[in-house]
Amino acid sequence: MSTILVTTEIPAPGMDILRAAGDVEVRELDHEELFDACASGKYSVVVSQIRDRFDAELLAAASIVGVSNYAVGYDNIDIAAATAHGITVANTPGVLTDCTADIAMLLMLSTARRAVEADSFVRAGSFTGWKPELLLGSDVSGRVLGLAGFGRIARATARRALGFGMTVKFCPRPPGDRDVSEDELGEFAGRVEHASWDEIVTTSDFVSLHVPLSESTHHLVDAAALSAMKPSAILINTARGPVVDEAALVTALRNGVIAAAGLDVYEREPALEPGLAELPNTVLLPHVGSATVSVRSEMARLCATNAAAMFSGNPPPHPVNPQAWARS
Numbered sequence: 001m002s003t004i005l006v007t008t009e010i011p012a013p014g015m016d017i018l019r020a021a022g023d024v025e026v027r028e029l030d031h032e033e034l035f036d037a038c039a040s041g042k043y044s045v046v047v048s049q050i051r052d053r054f055d056a057e058l059l060a061a062a063s064i065v066g067v068s069n070y071a072v073g074y075d076n077i078d079i080a081a082a083t084a085h086g087i088t089v090a091n092t093p094g095v096l097t098d099c100t101a102d103i104a105m106l107l108m109l110s111t112a113r114r115a116v117e118a119d120s121f122v123r124a125g126s127f128t129g130w131k132p133e134l135l136l137g138s139d140v141s142g143r144v145l146g147l148a149g150f151g152r153i154a155r156a157t158a159r160r161a162l163g164f165g166m167t168v169k170f171c172p173r174p175p176g177d178r179d180v181s182e183d184e185l186g187e188f189a190g191r192v193e194h195a196s197w198d199e200i201v202t203t204s205d206f207v208s209l210h211v212p213l214s215e216s217t218h219h220l221v222d223a224a225a226l227s228a229m230k231p232s233a234i235l236i237n238t239a240r241g242p243v244v245d246e247a248a249l250v251t252a253l254r255n256g257v258i259a260a261a262g263l264d265v266y267e268r269e270p271a272l273e274p275g276l277a278e279l280p281n282t283v284l285l286p287h288v289g290s291a292t293v294s295v296r297s298e299m300a301r302l303c304a305t306n307a308a309a310m311f312s313g314n315p316p317p318h319p320v321n322p323q324a325w326a327r328s
């Protein structure tokens with residue numbers, strides 16, 4: 001009898017949905033143990049986390065039919081290899097769009113207005129009264145926000161930024177480009193500006209990253225991109241850590257090449273690039289873009305529903321590689 005493998009317990013109602021579908025085993029595994037578990041024949045579906053790496057070797061040896069990732073991103077899984085081996089991958093799209101855009105906005109506001117520094121200042125007992133030049137920051141309203149990407153989360157960030165009176169530019173597929181029709185622009189037609197990646201980098205006051213991690217976006221923001229930015233620019237990353245060359249970022253922040261950075265994700269998460277945590281011009285969050293009670297619960301529902309469907313021999317409602325189902 002086959003079993004659903006869950007690498008970390010997911011919030012309610014996820015575990016109930018899974019247990020109603022079949023036998024469930026919760027096991028936190030390192031990469032080697034995950035490899036052996038997937039190859040063992042004991043499990044047909046894995047409910048995974050973004051730290052679980054499903055590389056080509058693991059997928060070639062695996063006897064599973066599906067992976068249900070508890071995330072919208074799936075760069076931890078080699079999708080081409082999964083498809084080649086008839087392994088369907090499913091994710092949790094849509095439900096975390098607004099809360100992640102909120103975190104992008106929070107990082108813009110808190111870096112520009114030095115909220116973390118100001119909070120530490122008060123807690124340290126240093127606040128001795130209002131002063132004309134105490135903790136001056138930079139404006140948000142009236143400034144240019146450059147978006148890398150124009151998917152769901154970028155658009156939700158654009159909506160918020162327009163509400164703050166910002167000018168919004170976007171490059172839909174950096175470092176390259178692609179056409180965007182008026183239809184695709186929808187509510188944003190005439191309100192945001194399609195720009196090249198080069199223009200985003202050189203003209204934005206805030207550059208906010210909303211691209212999936214892929215070969216073409218790995219180190220999209222490298223030393224060259226950082227040095228092309230305005231010295232007053234602020235970099236925001238709520239996407240994936242390796243989109244930014246974190247060593248180059250530390251050097252740039254230290255030397256005033258750009259003004260500040262607000263990060264929710266890291267290149268070698270959970271490790272931080274040496275020097276990053278010591279910089280006062282950073283706001284650093286522990287990958288909490290989707291971390292609200294209701295969103296994590298909704299993600300759990302989608303993730304468990306995907307897994308339960310595959311376990312019962314049906315295609316998942318939110319497949320990443322639907323073509324794999326036909327091959328399984």
Ligand code: GLV
Nearest residue numbers: 070071072073290
């Ligand atoms: C979180 O980073 C996700 O991809 O859902």
